[in-house]
Amino acid sequence: MLQAALGDVHGPSHRVMSRAPRGRRWVLPTALLCLYGFLASLRPSEPFLTRYLLGPDKNLTETQVPKVDILKVLRELWQDFLQCYSSRPMLCWSVWWAFSTCGYFQVINYTQGLWEMVLPSQRFEIYNGGVEAVSTLLGAVAVFAVGYIKVSWATWGEVALALFSLFIAAAVYVMDTVRNIWLCYASYVIFRIVYMLLITIATFQIATNLSMERYALVFGINTFIALALQTLLTLIVVDSSGLGLNIFTQFMIYASYFAAISLVFLVSGIYSIMKNYRRQEEMPSRSTTSSP
Secondary structure: OHHHHHHHHHHHHHHHHHOOOOOOOOHHHHHHHHHHHHHHHHOOOHHHHHHHHHOOOOOOOOOOOOOOOHHHHHHHHHHHHHHHHOOHHHHHHHHHHHHHHHHHHHHHHHHHHHHHHHOOOOOOOOOHHHHHHHHHHHHHHHHHHHHHOOOOHHHHHHHHHHHHHHHHHHHHHHHHHOOOHHHHHHHHHHHHHHHHHHHHHHHHHHHHOOOHHHHHHHHHHHHHHHHHHHHHHHHHHHOOOOOOOOHHHHHHHHHHHHHHHHHHHHHHHHHHHHHHHHHHHHHHHHHHHHOO
């Protein structure tokens, strides 16, 4: 009876605690993860460097160690930010990098759940781990092979991003609509190969337009944007406080997401090609008019 009485006393409060909204518990860990991804790439070492220089190893005085002006550092970061993203090719590659990375993370995070719905692991033999290993291996081979591709990425880069993003959208669409586990496996392998190929090209193109001192800033900002977009997409599509859609509807949205990326970059790429073509046509006409 005492145990029953204690159960009656503590039972309602326990039930109230269990009814606490779980939809908001992901907010703080996700925000910390986004902040960590940004700071891990940025690597703010000044406080640790100052302590090291003032320590017994270097034995410097405070007057010998220059003080860091936080406002000055922030102003310099802002100026670097504006200068980096003022370049149109740099902006295009960074936008694709951030948005596609968001979609990539979302797909690989929920692929296992999709496969479980297509072929339950409790009743059938599955090969999920092997597919992950094969896709990683073939993706590495594709990354190695991309170094031998001779393409003017400055001219055809946006169109290539559009076409390959369309391949990614098609692979995700097949994974969602064709309820065959082997086609799901094959589509997933294609999805990862194409993404790893493109992300390598995008990373190289971003790096070639930057000085080494700005690598951490740009890739830190791109990573932060990707994680923030993934958080927003998870909140809207997956979380119970949002739409809380089933796994098949989620993957239909992810396929549409990559299709929208493809459409945007196709329009932008066609515009860039037409602009370059007109510029090349205007150059001979100017040279003939300027000649005596």
